[in-house]
Amino acid sequence: MTRVTAVQLAPVVGDLAGNADRALQALAAAVAAGAELVVLPELTTSGYVFESPEEAASLGLAPDDAVFARFAAAAGDAVVVVGFAETGDDGRLYNSAALLDASGVRAVYRKVHLWDREKLFFRPGDARPPVVETRLGRIAVMICFDMEFPEWPRIAALAGADLLAVPTNWPLVPVPEGERAPEVQIAIATARMNRMAIVCADRVGLERGVDWTGGTSIVSAEGALVAAVGPTAGTASADLDLLDSRDKRQAEHVDLLGDRRPDLYGPLVGGA
Template identity: 40%
Template sequence: MSQSTREAASAQGTLVASVQMEPRIGEKAENVAHSIRLIEEAAAAGAMLVVLPELANTGYVFESREEALELAEPVPEGETSCAWIDAARSLGIYVAAGIAEREGSRLYNSALLVGPDGYIGTYRKLHLWNEENRIFERGNLGLPVFETSIGKLAIAICYDGWFPEVYRLQSAKGADIICVPTNWVPMPGQPEQSAAMANILTVAAAHSNGVSIVCANRIGVERTQPFIGQSLIVGAQGWPLAGPASPDQEEILYARINVEQSRKSRRLNAFNEVLSDRRDDVYDLMLGTGWPVPLR
């Protein structure tokens, strides 16, 4: 890509990529190698931010806590973290990816954010889904928002998206783009032709909080558990920018996100702005966390 082409693309916004892939349970080295190939493919297409699925290095359906403990790694010094850090550094991009994290005897369903300068930070899933409650501890790092050269980035994982408080607090802390590594599964009672519940929730969250959301789901069936694919990228006005992806094929979705335009789009008309309209005389803007509201 020539310098002039790169500058023109930058003016249009940052190219982001959602990588929909199929990790294999327990095949960590193969999963990481495959993820690196997909990261490189996205970077070659011009992506500056690449999001991988939840537990992208290990697979999802652990038979026991002991199996998960054997596969989990410390972050960021573990081999998977180091591989993703090296890829981000060499390609000059940002990567958000789900990982099974071990901290001593404790296990977390986590995601790390890495960039051109190396490791940036970790998010630990707050809301555990189903059998995850037998495997992992609940996240204890809150909802960090990370300053980067492409905007303020935050992370949520899968079932976190069912809780409006997650996206609300991240947007209140200044997030521009929320990366969602996920392993969405079928929801009970879904009508045959209906959009995935996860997609509906994502669109609503993006619109009501004025944030862009990049969701990377996995595909396949693992130990009888099916996954639904349908990854998507939603802009800050709530309209899908790319996807939903296929329910059963690996693919990479791309979209451009202009952070400055996204921030302006929070103003819906001359009178209304989705963040400043909040009624702090009725409810606490930071939902009782005690976190300060950042200056904008």
């Protein structure tokens, strides 16, 4: 079993130093409590509600920034996924997430499906979600709105991901009494359709008038919501058997990936 923790923080837009300190403190606490995988929100280091492209750009970090050495030092034996505004080697700004461990940054993913005004501040990524072999299993990374394009988690599942780590910032939307946020419902359905565990780390903390879902959720490969935080800062933890994700048989004659019909999906989904 793998002890998985999702951290729900309240980043403050513009406060690079404070955001990093708070995230490192939460990471250290999670590791001390036994977490082997720790997922932190989208744009943990920068905050989200930018006033201008210039402000956003000023909050970008290169993947070799010293802050990542601090995350690596705090990781202990854990694998960590954390969202940040990335200044690329091309000088452009990306909405990115790093997967790192004690050895340092092992993969950086740049969000491909930018949501709404993110398009004003970020350049979209142009690579598929990484699927990283770790000592825990194969961990894929994508960010927030990416998950709502079903092709994208499917690609991760087809590439062998046991668990999908999804740093998110979900703006609060009205939901009928007793209903889950739509993004959480999508996470549950996506886990079930792909038989792949999903960990979403959301944020809280009113920022320039924008409130957030606080929808941090850990979903098992069977599609069960096994841990959540609620609308305040905090952590959700669960023990997951990541090998559950490798058996795609849902019944004697059912294989959730093997029963696909790529001969029929080709042109429409793939090419146009």
